[in-house]
Structures are given as structure tokens and as C-alpha cells.
Amino acid sequence: MSTTTPQKIKVATIWIDGCSGCHMSFLDIDERLIDLVQHIDLLYSPLVDMKEIPAELDLTLVEGAVSNEHDLERVVALRKASKFMIALGDCAVTGNVPSMRNPIGLKPCFDRAYQEMADIVVNDPADGDPGIPALLEMAKPVHEVVTVDLFVQGCPPPADAIFYVLSELIAGRVPDPTLLTRFGA
Numbered sequence: 412m413s414t415t416t417p418q419k420i421k422v423a424t425i426w427i428d429g430c431s432g433c434h435m436s437f438l439d440i441d442e443r444l445i446d447l448v449q450h451i452d453l454l455y456s457p458l459v460d461m462k463e464i465p466a467e468l469d470l471t472l473v474e475g476a477v478s479n480e481h482d483l484e485r486v487v488a489l490r491k492a493s494k495f496m497i498a499l500g501d502c503a504v505t506g507n508v509p510s511m512r513n514p515i516g517l518k519p520c521f522d523r524a525y526q527e528m529a530d531i532v533v534n535d536p537a538d539g540d541p542g543i544p545a546l547l548e549m550a551k552p553v554h555e556v557v558t559v560d561l562f563v564q565g566c567p568p569p570a571d572a573i574f575y576v577l578s579e580l581i582a583g584r585v586p587d588p589t590l591l592t593r594f595g596a
């Protein structure tokens with residue numbers, strides 16, 4: 412996936428407030444990944460080592476809801492860099508599991524997590540802990556913070572659906588993921 416050719420589509424994937432299940436489903440494409448890499452350069456992703464968001468991308472797939480300031484910063488940067496953005500999976504499409512905290516509010520969530528459930532492990536800044544990005548008041552689906560071009564529902568979307576979507580985009584067609592997906596499955 413490291414050889415760049417002018418014909419290849421420059422792709423990024425990002426995993427924000429999600430469980431990694433959507434990326435696991437992407438990997439479940441299995442041997443068909445070999446077909447995809449004939450057409451795709453995966454430049455930025457949890458699956459590769461690149462740390463900086465590339466300046467120009469053709470396509471970005473976003474897994475997860477936008478829940479903290481770091482999520483927001485990266486989604487906005489990827490949107491600026493990408494010609495086409497896909498919300499991949501129910502957390503990105505609707506907020507899904509991460510948004511369950513929304514009706515509760517931040518303070519009760521913090522009280523539960525950091526007081527009632529507190530442990531005795533204290534991170535030492537001297538260990539290089541960069542700190543935790545501040546949570547947004549609400550966990551949001553991706554389209555509430557940037558424009559999304561295509562929604563691929565499912566928790567996670569099936570590997571066949573992800574392969575279909577990518578294959579159609581490679582062929583220059585706009586896919587209809589609803590043929591192969593449904594919310595919650």
C-alpha cells in the first residue's frame with residue numbers, strides 16, 4: 412500500500428469515537444484487499460504509520476462519532492483535504508453508542524467515571540502523557556460538523572458492503588450502500 416502512482420486513489424481512514432469494529436469489517440474484505448490496492452493508496456489510517464494528515468486526498472472513511480476536540484480537529488482537517496468523505500458505520504452516521512451519553516450530560520458522566528468509579532492509578536506527566544482532549548458537550552454524527560458525501564450504515568457495515576462501495580467509487584460510480592446495509596447490523 413505504499414507505492415504511489417498517479418492513477419491510484421489517495422485514501423484515508425480515521426477511527427474517532429468508535430470501537431474499531433468498522434475498521435475490522437474493512438479488513439474482513441480479506442483477499443479482495445489485494446484487488447483494492449491495485450487502485451488505492453492508503454496514505455493515512457490506523458492501519459498505516461503516517462502521522463500527518465496528507466494535504467490532498469481523494470477519499471476519507473470516518474469511523475466513529477465526533478466526541479472530543481481532537482476528533483473535531485482531525486475530521487475538519489480531513490474534510491478540507493478530501494474530495495469525498497464517507498461516514499462509515501452507525502456511530503459516524505447517527506452518533507449511535509457514543510451519543511448515549513448525550514441525554515445524561517457531561518457532569519454526571521464525569522462524576523460517574525472519575526469519582527464513583529475512580530481508581531488509584533495516576534498518570535505522571537513526566538511519562539510523556541499528552542493529556543486527554545476535552546470532551547464536546549455532545550457526541551455528534553460526522554455530518555453535524557462537516558459535509559458528508561455518502562453514508563454507509565451498519566454496526567459495523569458488512570465487509571461486502573464496504574468492498575462494494577469502494578469498488579463502485581473506483582469505477583467512477585456513486586454506490587447505493589442501502590442495497591447491502593441496515594442500521595444496527
Ligand code: SF4
Pocket residue numbers: 428429430431432433474475499500501502503507508565566567568
Ligand atoms: S458502528 Fe458499531 S462497529 Fe462501528 S464503531 Fe460504532 S459501535 Fe463499533
